[in-house]
Amino acid sequence: MATESLEQTKAEIEELEALKSDSATRLSMYREDLQVVLIDQYKHGRVQIMELIAGTSDLSELFSRMGLMSRVGERYADLIQKVKEAKEEYELTITRLNDRKLLEGQLVEEQRKKKEEIEAKIAEHEKLISQLKTDIAVLEKAMYQPVGFISPGLYSGVVRLALEHQGEPYVWGAAGPDRFDCSGLVWYVFRQLGVSLPRTVAGQYKSGRPISKDQLQPGDLVFFRNLGHVGIYIGNNQFVHAPHT
Template sequence: MAAAALLPVTAAVLTSSQASAQTSEEIQAEIDAQHSELEKVIEDYNAKREELEDANELIADIEAQLPALEAASLEAQDRMSQIATTAYAGGDFAMVNSVLAGDPSDFADRLMYLSNLSDADNAALEDSLAQIEELETRRAELEALQASADDILAEIEAQQEEIEDEIDALEAEYDDAVQEEYQEEWGDYTGDSAVVAFAYDQLGDDYVYGASGPDEWDCSGLTQGAWGAAGVSLSHNTEMQWNETARISRDELQPGDLVFYNGLSHVAIYIGNGEIIHAPNSTTVVKIADIDVMGIDGYGRP
């Protein structure tokens, strides 16, 4: 079975110098292109699996036949041994052995030399050899089919793994580029709040539900991590953090205080100048936003 032509993998892993020269949008475009290439490879893989179903059925049929063929082959060898023993009794053992010891593929050509054997013996020898040859043929066919199927799928799987590795590398470069761009846009934090300084360091990190660092956060995981950097322990839950903080007014807000939103379903870190740092949702990253980005429930200070 010949394998169909496989899709080439064209992208190369970016060097650090190339990555640093690219914007996050450019890297994202490469990620999207690689995902498109990956989809083609996966569909090619699916197509090959469909094509190999017939081969797999044949493999299963041969495997099911092998026990009977092996048993028949053993019986055939026993019959041949019995014929050789009988011939030996007649003084022709060397001649029989010379015929039987050769390559089975040209046995029929050599069988004519046993002219002193009966027609029944010749027929029995031919039948026995046929049984043995069928077993070997089916075994060879099975091995070829299995090797072909394995090679086809292994080559496509290798392509898939190569593209996925490239995507992982690009996504790491993307995260670095986003964080660098965000820090360039908003500058370095120059205040003395350890809480805010920690939050600044996470700008551009991914939002992941239930995450609490070091490179992925949800909203309460980020506030927990930021206050943990200042030596204050908070629970990883917005409502619990509400209960663990003292109520303050908006006029009393200082950098590091917490701002609670949407029925205590979201929390952010106040950084001053009417702005917060928060992990909004899975569609974006840790970022700076206006304090009134959504409906406010209140303010808290650990």
């Protein structure tokens, strides 16, 4: 079915509809001619109509009855054959037409499903693009964006613990107690003081309250490289962090 096209099938249906009409016209014309012949033969006593049709269920069976050709004469044999062929052509056309219409319905259903799939993918992509735009806007604001977290009473504790772990080995994904990545160090230090923070840089950024640089206090977090890195501010424009190298 993949090789079939809906346009091609519609064109074939249109051709078959025309052929059906032509076949029906020819069949009707030949039947009328044959009827005239049989009536003429009956009037002249050369064939008994009731004898011809007795026991027959359709025209095909009538044609096959023995002796029909000799009774109506050889000159009418061609007409009888034309009626038979026209009937067969008409029936074949009907069969082909029904097959094409069935295929047309299947192709229409396939197109409907494909359209729904495409529309669903477009909606999914639009949703993703919208989310990406939101994330980009957040990242653009996060270039060295300070975030306040804690009360003044915890400032000294955060700074002290952060300095204690300064110089510990950097291991991506590590969160203490003796090796860290940048967000792992922040998470570990605050956890020791009873403050629960998300584990990732992005999560930590969203959990805080953005502030200006002149509002920075020791213990606040500073973010760099579009949320690619985080450190703990300790005052005097300095911060403690777990560097990548």
